Structures are given as C-alpha cells and as structure tokens.
Amino acid sequence: MSDIPDTPKVGMVIVWDCINCDQNEEMTVSKVKKQAANDDGSTCYSIELKCSNCGYTNGEYRPIWYNLYSKGQMA
Secondary structure: OOOOOOOOOOOOEEEEEOOOOOOEEEEEEEEEEEEEEOOOOOEEEEEEEEEOOOOOEEOOOOOEEEEOHHHOOOO
C-alpha cells in the first residue's frame, strides 16, 4: 500500500463514501488527531473529510479511523 501515507495530513485527498450524499467521492482531509501507537510501531489517527460533492464533513460526529496497523490496511 505504497500510495497511502503512514501519516495523514490536512489537505491530502482520499476517496471515501460520504455518509450524507451516499456518493464515493474524493475528499480532502480537514482535521487529523493522533490517537494511539500500535504494537507494530504504526500510529492510529482519527480524521475528518470534507465531501467535494455536498460539502458535508464526514467524521465530525462519528470518528473515521486512519489506521495502517500491520503496515497496510486502512480501517
């Protein structure tokens, strides 16, 4: 999974399903919060994503976890 960086950054773009308009869209990361370190040395984050289709902020009320645990899977 070399195309997904280990650490999310504000402004980076991710393709995600919007909970508001139910579309699979490119979304811009608007907020990143570091949560915890994993056993393998990776770190778990929660992120917020702004939908480019409807403008809804995904992750504002229910966290979106950005977790590359075992160096490869995003949950």
